[in-house]
Amino acid sequence: MNIPFLDNWRKRPDDSASDAWPDPEGVAQLLSECELLRTRAHSAGVELDDTADSLDALDQLQPRWRDDPEELPWLGNDAGLYLGTVIMHTVPGSRWGPGPDGPVVVMASGREVDVVAMGQEWADTGAPQLSQVYAEVAEF
Numbered sequence: 819m820n821i822p823f824l825d826n827w828r829k830r831p832d833d834s835a836s837d838a839w840p841d842p843e844g845v846a847q848l849l850s851e852c853e854l855l856r857t858r859a860h861s862a863g864v865e866l867d868d869t870a871d872s873l874d875a876l877d878q879l880q881p882r883w884r885d886d887p888e889e890l891p892w893l894g895n896d897a898g899l900y901l902g903t904v905i906m907h908t909v910p911g912s913r914w915g916p917g918p919d920g921p922v923v924v925m926a927s928g929r930e931v932d933v934v935a936m937g938q939e940w941a942d943t944g945a946p947q948l949s950q951v952y953a954e955v956a957e958f
Contacts, residue, residue, distance in 0.1 A: 838915060842914065845914050846913075846914055849899050849902065849903065850868070850900075850906075851899075852896040852899050852900045852903070853896070854889070854893055854896045855876075855896035855900055858883065858893065859875075859879070864876065866900065868904055869904065869907075870908060870953075873901065873947075873949040873952050876897070876948055876949075877944075877948055877949050884941075884942075890941055890942065891938065893941050894934075894938035894939075894941030894942060895934055895937060895938065897937030897938075897941055897948060898932075898933040898934035898935065898936055899921070899934065899937065901933045901936060901948050902921065902931075905923050905955055905956070906923065908956065909925070909956050910926065911926025912925050917930060917932060919934075919935075920932075920934050921934065925955065936948070
């Protein structure tokens with residue numbers, strides 16, 4: 819399978835995440851899919867509309883995914899990507915960038931936020947809440 823932005827990411831000579839991908843819109847669209855999270859949220863009656871309010875709604879869900887060790891990492895990954903998607907849609911100057919362990923959100927200030935790691939922590943333990951991470955990031 820040929821995915822150009824992954825090939826370029828792997829060829830980088832250093833681990834800096836300051837580079838941008840050659841097709842940022844395509845990357846943003848791909849990363850915003852979060853199919854498993856959207857399916858689970860929909861079945862719980864939560865609409866994921868890429869807003870900060872939807873993060874509050876996710877924080878209120880019963881964590882039934884913790885009962886399924888196979889689903890847990892995938893849902894955590896999706897939660898992080900969804901958090902990044904909300905940031906991208908609502909915080910001016912934010913963008914996706916390649917990080918050392920996967921995609922990160924790069925803020926206008928240059929600060930990098932490892933949203934996938936945050937999503938995985940949220941799925942595992944419920945903390946930090948996605949809405950709390952968003953509020954801290956949006957503040958800068």
